Amino acid sequence: MSVIETDEQKQLRAAVAGLAKRYNYVDYVLPKARKGEPLTELWREAAQLGFLGVNLPEEYGGGGAGIYELALVQEELAAQGCGLLLVVVSPAICGTIIAKFGTDEQKQRWLPALADGSKIMAFGITEPDAGSNSHEITTVARRDGEDWILRGSKIYISGVDQADAVLIVARTEDAKSGKLRPALFIVPTDADNFVKTPMEMDIVEPDRQFTLFLDDVRLPADALVGEPDAALMQLFAGLNPERILGAAMAVGMGRYALDAAVRYANERTVWKSPIGAHQGIAHPLAQCKIELELAKLMMQKAAVLYDSGDDFGAAEAANMAKYAAAEASIKSLDQAIQTHGGGGLTREYGLAAMLGAARIARVAPVSREMILNFVSQHSLGLPRSY
Template sequence: MGFIETDEQRELRSAVAKLGERYNYVDYVLPRARRGEPLTELWNEAGKLGFLGVNLPEEYGGGGAGIYELALVQEELAARGAGLLLVVVSPAICGTIIGKYGTDDQKRAWLPGLADGSKIMAFGITEPDAGSNSHQITTTARRDGEDWILSGNKIFISGVDQADAVLIVARTEDHRSGKLKPALFIVPTDTENFVRTPMAMDIVEPDHQFTLFLDDVRLPADALVGSEDAALMQLFAGLNPERILGAAMAVGMGRYALAAAAKYAQERTVWKTPIGAHQGIAHPLAQCKIELELAKLMMQKAATLYDAGDDFGAAEAANMAKYAAAEASIKCLDQAIQTHGGGGLTQEYGLAAMLGAARIARVAPVSREMILNFVAQHSLALPRSY
């Protein structure tokens, strides 16, 4: 991997940054988040400009680039406080899985819409009694003639109210062994017996979380994505981009907070001196900058490895990037609030309202404890602890 981006990547950064400045945090994102309204206008324009589908195949309306470029889009939007949670889900997870494993009909039906933002697909894997242990998923799919019948429930599923369908992770019975194995199904949100219930969250966010109930949901045979036997590969194809895009959003949020803190420290004068001249203010911000840049480098490494087809290297780097970006982002935001003093807790700056969103990165899409487990086991060859 190189440390100098191509002309096309730099131009993409510049174009996305301009869009993010128009739909910035203070004027657009925060007011809508306080009202619980999705960022529809930003999403639609990003789609029309081709930003949402940069990683999807050109033959289906995408940009033909990679996860690196999609992470670049997410980072630059988030650096203006306008990160899009559904970029992590719709083009990154679902678009990648369908692009790699979907049938020709599924690709034609979904990828053009995912690329231009006219269609949105949510992702349903988490369950109340499974959490980080996907092996304990109890949502099952059984055959009924040519159809599939899905039963089970999901929790913490983002953006279902904006989605046309949810890519559901279920389990089917392996008749050779009698054991359950994972399989992925496209479930349109208007399917009969598919019920969504909004969750009461205590954070300021424009996107909502849902509990899903699938009570014998009947699906046609072509709802199954790819091969019934390839679901584990399909999951990994989507989960690594999920971690990379989550890291990109956290890096961008950290950049936003750090820029706000530096601006305030340059302008705020006490005893005839800008507060940024004092090491007590300057050094913590400098430390935040260093840690954020280190996290960004690991995110870029993960994206580069993924796009090069190095699945194991990408998994290790993606987990590390997600961990590092979450920690750096929270530290940047906390220090930005501290730099502003009491003003950091006022609505005028909106920094305190970001705390919940920044804190999510430590928990989702995978907790930092599970990342530490992964690194201990796979990178350090330590005994498995769970």
């Protein structure tokens, strides 16, 4: 396993960074976010350049690379403050699941459109009462002739207003045992009895969150992704990329904050020397740099393991990467604000507005406590606590 990047990967980083600089946080993202508008122009141009579908199969219009390359794209976008939340969802989760488990018709219908960004697919797993316990999901799919009927609700579903469909995690009844088991369904956002309600969030973000209500939504037989028996495997095939891409976004945001702090610390002069010459400023920033690099290495390890087919190794590394990246990102942003002093709380720099967005990484797509549970149980072999 190597995380020494190839010339192609380095060129991809440079190309994404060049695009991201034109859609930077202060001039583009923050004004959009304050108005609750999605980053449509950035999404379209990133798609046209092939960045959004870099991980999807070439035969369906993708780049034929892996999650490593998609994480690289996300990191470089976020390093300019313009990370795309729906990259985590549409190509990383949904695109991966359909590419691995979808029928030929589902692949033909969705993958080219996900790759070129002309269609977006959101992902719906979280429910009001289930929380992190996916075994308690109550959204149920039942047969009605050849059709499926979905009933249930979802919460904290990102970007539904931009999406053409939502990949919904539901449960179907096993005819032999009568027990419910997970299954994934592609639900068009314009389906009858599919209701999306915006949630009032108290953070400055361009992508909105929604509560979904599925009140007997009727779907054709081919809405079911792959085989019902493979649903759990399908779900984990999407969740590991989700954690890796979430870590990449957090690392990128941390880089953005650290760059802003270093720039200010070099420019701001007090008592005839730049404030960055003082250890009280320099050492905390150096510590942030170290912790960001360590988180990035774990994220790269997780991506390499995933792309090599080591699902268990990828799950462990992806969880660790997501934890480490969240902590490093928040710390870097907080230290950047401190370095700027009162300026760190002004609109001019936009750092305070970013703090809420960075804080999401401790909660979603999986909380830091659930990651610690995973590491305790699977990495350390301690007894299960729940």
